[in-house]
Structures are given as C-alpha cells and as structure tokens.
Amino acid sequence: MKPTHTVIIGGGPAGATAAEMIARGGGRVTVFEEKIGWEKPCGGGLTHKALQRYPFLLPAAGEGKRVQEVEFLAGHDASLRFRLRQPLAIYSRRNLNGLLLCRAQSAGAEVAEDRVLDFRRSGSGWELRGRRGTYRADYLILAAGARTRLRSLLTQDFGPGDFMLTFGYYVPGHDDLLRAQFFEKFEGYVWAFPRPDHLSVGICGKVGEDSMAGLRERLHRFMFRFGYSLERATVYSHLLPALSVDTWSTLRLGGPGWALAGDAGGLVDPVTGEGIYYAMRSGELLAESLLEGAPELYPARVLEEFGKALALEARLARTFYYGEYIGGAVPKRLVEFGARSQRCLAVIQDMFEGSQSYLGMAAKLHLGLATALWAIGGGPLRQMPRAVPEGPGDDVPSGWKKSHAH
Numbered sequence: 001m002k003p004t005h006t007v008i009i010g011g012g013p014a015g016a017t018a019a020e021m022i023a024r025g026g027g028r029v030t031v032f033e034e035k036i037g038w039e040k041p042c043g044g045g046l047t048h049k050a051l052q053r054y055p056f057l058l059p060a061a062g063e064g065k066r067v068q069e070v071e072f073l074a075g076h077d078a079s080l081r082f083r084l085r086q087p088l089a090i091y092s093r094r095n096l097n098g099l100l101l102c103r104a105q106s107a108g109a110e111v112a113e114d115r116v117l118d119f120r121r122s123g124s125g126w127e128l129r130g131r132r133g134t135y136r137a138d139y140l141i142l143a144a145g146a147r148t149r150l151r152s153l154l155t156q157d158f159g160p161g162d163f164m165l166t167f168g169y170y171v172p173g174h175d176d177l178l179r180a181q182f183f184e185k186f187e188g189y190v191w192a193f194p195r196p197d198h199l200s201v202g203i204c205g206k207v208g209e210d211s212m213a214g215l216r217e218r219l220h221r222f223m224f225r226f227g228y229s230l231e232r233a234t235v236y237s238h239l240l241p242a243l244s245v246d247t248w249s250t251l252r253l254g255g256p257g258w259a260l261a262g263d264a265g266g267l268v269d270p271v272t273g274e275g276i277y278y279a280m281r282s283g284e285l286l287a288e289s290l291l292e293g294a295p296e297l298y299p300a301r302v303l304e305e306f307g308k309a310l311a312l313e314a315r316l317a318r319t320f321y322y323g324e325y326i327g328g329a330v331p332k333r334l335v336e337f338g339a340r341s342q343r344c345l346a347v348i349q350d351m352f353e354g355s356q357s358y359l360g361m362a363a364k365l366h367l368g369l370a371t372a373l374w375a376i377g378g379g380p381l382r383q384m385p386r387a388v389p390e391g392p393g394d395d396v397p398s399g400w401k402k403s404h405a406h
Contacts (some may be wrong), residue, residue: 002027002289002290002293003137003138003139003293003295004023004027004028004138005028005029005030005136005138005139006022006027006028006029006030006137006138006139006140006141006290007029007030007032007126007135007136007137007139007141008011008029008030008031008141008143009032009033009116009119009128009139009140009141009142009143009144009148009150009261010031010032010144010145010148010264011031011032011036011097011100011101011104011111011143012097012100012144012145012262012263012279012402013035013097013100013262013276013279013280013283014143014146014261014262014263014264014280014282014283015031015141015143015203015261015262015277015283016031016097016100016101016104016283017100017279017280017283017284017287018143018261018283018284018286019104019107019109019111019283020104020107020109020287020292021107021284021287021288021291022098022109022287022290023104023107023109024107024108025110025291025299026087026286026291027290027291028124029104029109029110030109030110030112030135030137031101031104031109031110031111031112031127032112032114032115032116032130032135033101033111033112033113034097034114034115034131036101036111036113044090044091044093044096044193044195044200044276045067045088045089045090045094045178045274045276046058046064046088046089046090046091046192046277047088047274047277047352047353047354048084048086048087048088048354049146049277049353049354049355050276050277050280051086051087051089053281054280055168055282056103057089057091057096057099058087058089064089064095064196064243065089065091065194065195065196066087066088066089066090066118067084067087067088067089067090067176067177067178067193067194068083068086068087068088069081069083069084069176069177069178070082070083070177070178070179070180070352071177071178071179071180072180072334072335072338072348072352073135073179073180073181073182073335074181074182074183074184074329074331074332074334074335075182075183075184075210075329075331075332076271076335077333078332079335080152080335080338080339080345080348082345082348082349083277083351084349084352084353085353086353087314087350088178088192088239090178090196091116091195091196092195092196092197092198095196099214100280101107102187103294106339110224112130112135113405114130114131114132114318115130115131116128116129116135116144117129117130117131118141118150118153119150119213120153120154121257122136122158124178124257125137125138125139125257126138126139126140126258132337135198136258139257139258139261139290139295140257140258140288141258141259141260141261142154142258142259142261142264143260143261143262143263143264143283144258145149145262145263145264146158146163146239146240146263146264146266147239148264151260151264154252154255154258154260155252155255155338156250156252158241158243158247158266159247160207160208161206161207161208161244162241162242162243162244162247162249162266163206163207163239163240163241163242164188164204164206164207164239164240164241164242165204165205165206165212165215165237165239166202166203166204166236166237166238166239166240166275167202167203167212167215167216167219167221167235167236167237167275168200168201168202168203168219168235168236168237168326168337169177169200169201169202169228169230169233169234169235169236170199170200170233170234170236170348171198171199171200171201171228171229171230171233172198172231172232172233173198173199173229174194174197174327174331175192175194175199175366176194176306177192177194178191178192178193178194178352179191180192180352181222182286182321182331182332183218184331184332185321185322185329186205186209186210186319186321187205187206187207187209187317187318187322188203188204188215188321189203189204189273189404190202190203190218190219190222191203192222192226192228198216198226200230201219201222201223201233202219203215203218203219203222204240204273205300207239208244212237212361222325235385240263240268240273240286241263241266241267241268241275242268242270242273242277242314242317243266243310243314244258244269244314245276245311245314246314247266248266248310248311248314249311251265251266251307252299253265253298253299254296254298254299255301256288256293256335259286259295259298259299259368261279261282261283261286262278262279262280262282262283263279264277265282265302266356267282267302267307267310268277268310269310269313270313270314270317270318271313271320272351272354274354275302278310281305281306282302284307285298285301285302286298288301289301308333323327334347334348390399395396
C-alpha cells in the first residue's frame with residue numbers, strides 16, 4: 001500500500017535523496033533535520049560512479065572541487081602518483097547536504113528543523129516526539145547515521161566491531177592532489193582530500209585496531225611528512241560504519257512501516273569507506289519502492305544491487321589489510337605492480353574512481369599477473385624493483401616516485 005505521509009529522520013544524502021524522489025512522485029514527505037548545513041568528518045569524495053548516476057553533483061563551479069591527481073602510498077616506502085581517467089568531485093559535506101536538501105525542498109518536500117527524540121507505533125502509523133513538538137506519519141525512514149540511538153527502536157543496534165574510528169583536521173588551504181596511505185597490518189588508512197576552501201586530512205581505523213593516541217600519532221607523522229600544517233586547523237572525530245561479517249548476515253533494512261537508509265543501514269564499502277553513493281542509491285531504491293506501493297521490496301533490491309557485494313567485501317577486508325599477495329602486503333603490491341604495469345594501474349584507477357570493488361580488483365590482478373610480472377621484469381619476484389632508491393646515485397625506474405616532505 002502506498003503511504004500517504006512519509007517521515008524521514010535525517011537530511012543527509014540518503015534522506016534528502018529519498019525525500020526528493022518521493023516528492024517528485026507526488027508523495028507527501030517531511031524531513032526532520034536538526035543540523036541544517038553541518039559539516040561531517042569525512043573525505044566528502046564522490047566517485048565517477050556516483051557522478052555518472054547523479055550528474056548534477058558535478059557542477060560547473062561552486063559547491064564541489066574536481067580532483068584527478070592521486071598519490072597512493074603503502075607501508076613506509078612505496079608511493080605511486082597517477083592521474084584518474086575520470087575526476088572525483090570532493091565536497092564539503094555542509095555544501096553537499098545543503099544542495100541535496102534544497103533539491104528535495106524544490107521538489108515539494110517539507111524540511112523541519114527539529115530533532116526527533118523518540119517515536120512509537122500509533123495504530124497503523126507512527127507518533128514522533130521532537131524537541132519542538134509531536135508529529136504523526138504512516139511510514140518512517142531512519143536516515144540519521146549509524147550512531148543514532150533511534151536505530152535500536154526498530155532493530156538490533158550495531159556493535160563496537162561495526163565501526164571505524166576517525167580522527168582528523170579541517171586544514172585551511174588549497175591543493176589539487178588527493179593522498180591516501182595504507183599501512184602494513186593495520187585495518188584503516190590516512191587521507192588528505194582537497195575540498196573547495198580547505199583540506200580534510202584524517203585517519204580511520206577499525207575500532208580496537210589502535211587507540212585514539214595511536215591514530216593521532218600516525219596521522220601527525222603523515223602530516224609532518226607532507227607539510228600539512230596544524231596552524232588554524234579544526235579537529236574532528238567520528239565513528240563511521242564498517243559492518244562485520246556477522247552483522248551483515250543478520251542485517252535488517254526494513255519492517256512493517258519502516259526502513260533504514262544510508263549509514264543507518266550500514267551501507268558503506270568496508271574496504272574503501274565509500275558511503276555517499278550507497279546512501280543516495282539506497283534512498284533512491286527506497287523511494288521507488290514506496291511510490292510503487294511495495295516498500296517491502298526495498299531490502300531485496302538493495303541486497304541484489306550492491307548489498308551482496310558489500311557483505312562479501314566485509315569478508316575480504318581483513319585480507320586486503322592483513323593479507324599478502326605474492327609475498328608482500330596487498331596495498332604495497334598494488335603500488336609496486338601499478339608503477340610498472342598499465343593493467344595493474346588501471347585496476348587502481350578503477351578502485352579510486354569507484355568502478356572496481358576489492359573482489360573485482362583481486363580477480364583482475366590474478367588474471368593480469370603474467371602480464372604484470374612480464375612488465376616488471378619477466379622473472380621471479382626477487383627481481384621486482386624497490387619502491388624508493390636507497391642512495392642518491394640509484395636510478396629511479398619509470399613510474400616510481402620518491403616521497404618527500406614539501
């Protein structure tokens with residue numbers, strides 16, 4: 001049955017996208033968002049996959065910054081610098097969320113600046129209690145992020161093993177280079193994402209992987225190495241979803257009269273951390289199901305389109321961060337192979353552009369191994385060049401970059 005009034009708690013990418021589509025389809029929808037125009041502690045990157053599906057997110061000027069230059073670092077000494085075939089658009093989340101909410105309002109959605117404190121079933125619908133009043137609706141969408149305590153009112157809450165801890169800074173300045181560094185035997189990475197008027201420089205690590213002090217130390221070493229200043233920088237910290245294998249096996253995205261979208265449903269790539277595309281797409285799939293009068297189809301549609309792949313990547317994430325590929329750590333091998341093999345470099349470009357999952361990446365690397373080894377030297381692994389020359393007289397092979405502070 002098609003709902004007559006849908007309430008969405010959370011005005012981020014998932015909630016705003018669902019609201020816009022429901023409104024454009026003639027439905028009545030209200031979005032509750034207490035923090036209109038708030039900044040979220042993440043990179044804010046929109047991959048080519050997202051930009052293809054939502055071309056309005058790559059504006060001619062203004063809200064987003066186009067980035068094509070990437071430096072991919074692994075371990076202590078391996079570095080690869082390359083150009084993406086298709087640009088990323090990196091947004092301040094304040095601007096992105098504002099853009100999407102404005103689109104929802106223009107389509108006819110109502111946006112209420114209130115914080116929902118509680119809700120309960122009332123007949124066949126819902127009664128919501130906010131700071132500013134009480135509200136009613138006949139369908140409820142929770143899109144208020146993975147940490148919202150309201151989630152436990154609908155289904156089992158996430159556990160500590162379902163999160164990554166982030167710590168970082170908003171750094172004043174301008175840059176055109178995106179950096180990402182992976183470490184050996186560490187489930188997480190450091191990033192430096194250039195935004196239109198500042199940089200987001202941060203680190204994430206699986207909860208329990210390292211202490212906050214340990215994350216801070218890793219990040220500060222990275223910032224010192226590349227000259228990112230702490231002067232006038234604003235600190236942030238946050239928990240981001242990275243669901244465990246067990247949680248994926250029991251995940252519920254909907255029930256009678258309700259559904260979860262975006263981070264509230266844990267719909268984030270457990271290897272790369274990409275979440276904005278999955279948030280928007282889940283909002284879109286949910287809106288389509290509601291407008292068809294069949295909201296019960298939503299969980300299966302998510303599962304078929306990308307949920308199964310994300311669940312499988314949760315199984316493979318530990319392998320990516322801790323496993324070895326032909327005798328070396330997986331991220332480091334990617335850098336080394338990518339520096340000498342166009343086929344392997346294409347796989348890395350796919351990963352950063354959002355068109356390649358870790359599963360597909362691993363398959364392509366195995367299929368292209370013979371070609372890559374031939375490009376590297378045509379022989380045993382011991383003939384692979386080192387990532388950084390040891391002395392000033394050493395030659396630097398084509399494609400390698402010697403990292404240094406600047």
